[in-house]
Amino acid sequence: MMAEKEKDELEASRDASNIKLAIFLGVVAFGFYLGFIWYYFK
């Protein structure tokens, strides 16, 4: 059984990683979108 402190630490580290990963993937997806349009527009 995980101690309460250990559980809180795990949750905090997960939250930070989740947000970082989501922003990274969001930028990649939006970059693809704009990149394709820009490639054919220029």
Added chain:
Amino acid sequence: MGYAAVHDDDHHDHKPTGIGRWLFSTNHKDIGTMYLIFALIMFFIGGAMAMVIRAELFQPGLQFVDPGFFNQMTTVHALIMIFGALMPAGVGLANWMIPMMIGAPDMALPRLNNMSFWILPFAFILLLSTLFMEGGAPAGGWTMYPPLTLQLGDAFPFLIFTIHLLGISSILGAINIIATIFNMRAPGMTFMRLPLFVWTWIITAFLLIAAMPVFAGAVTMMLTDKFFATSFFSAAGGGDPVLFQHLFWFFGHPEVYILILPAFGIVSQILPTFARKPLFGYASMVYATAAIAFLSFFVWAHHMFTVGMPLAGELYFMYATMAIAVPTGVKIFNWIATLWKGSMTFETPMLFALAFIVLFTIGGFTGLMMGITPVDFQYHDTYFIVAHFHYVLVPGAIFGVMAGIYFWLPKWTGHMYNETLGKWHFWLSAISVNVLFFPQHFLGLAGMPRRIPDYSVQFADWNMVSSLGGFVFGLSQLLLVVVVIQCVRGGQKATDQVWEGAHGLEWTLPSPPPFHSFTTPPQVTEATAHS
């Protein structure tokens, strides 16, 4: 037994009540349920459109609808079934099962999860509203090729906005799934211990992030062609209409795998359970799935052989398409090897999974036939193509989803479903789906073109047979609704493990699982990881 009994405190299991529970939900189980109900509603709306199509094609000549409305039906049927029924059904199953399979308390980004779902109803209200507009709904085919689609009436901007909303919803959903699997796995749940369903969803989510923006970009370019005087796809302005086809199919081919890979994952969970044997070749299944997904980005122009390409291009796309048969074959043979000498029983999920293997393989083989360039010149835009992709998507992807629903329904509701009705649903579906789609191979080989409301009399007999199969298939789906409603309302109590041969974290939770499960992560070992 059950980790939940050990780890979940009762005071954590309070549920919000009323409409707010659903509108503002951040719970993966509730959001999964909403996705599945939404997909079911869309399945019946898209199915009703298919019934209109088959009724019109029951006999030669125009019977019920004018040709313009017929084209609207074929177009909107496809858009609804692909984006409204199959994709949300897959995401619904992912929402319900992935956190429980990896020992996570919920999805990584629960509020984003809520937003991903609630975009969908608005997107489809926009799309369906076009049926009541002057000029009607989109009628240029789901592929939306310009210049035909640019000739749409008021429906055009609605179509484009719908696609953008669906793209945003899918990408946010994919980001959430990746973040969940990468960051929320329980200690000890290494990547090579993940259940196959989870693996297929990692790969599907990456496909979505790579393919969807290209589609969104292509329709944005079409929007600016229509309203802002650009000429991306207009030959008169120096553009190229064929460019749209390339961009569309660069998205469109991976999209096929976005629809089918989760079904592969479901079948890979079900076969070991009912054969009571571990999945044969787990690692090779993972690598084969990844290989299929990777190759899907390099074969798009096999959809465009007849548009005119250099010979080298046609040869390249032909051989690249053939190459996909290799990892697909690995998966099919691994499934068969899993069954080999297993102690099999044939409950409804197993029946749907077995039918999936046989019938999806038929669709796969006709795909190989069409991958041969000179042969495709004969088949292109005929009913052979319609038969091929319906075999892949109906007894393929939809049977996979059905198998998953029957497999996990006792876990979700806490009750066993009515096995007799489930078997009736399976046998009626399995027989009628073949009566519906198999004759379309003959029609296509005989030269009947697709997307037409009328046809020459020599095609009459097989069209009538196909329509009869369609009506039986459509009606038999009502049995699923009866089974689900009965199961939600009551029935024999399901055990935690539900199925004798089931292994994995999700089966250690009570049936139904508590509103918040795995609030304290379980410790996963090789023995508890997967079957």
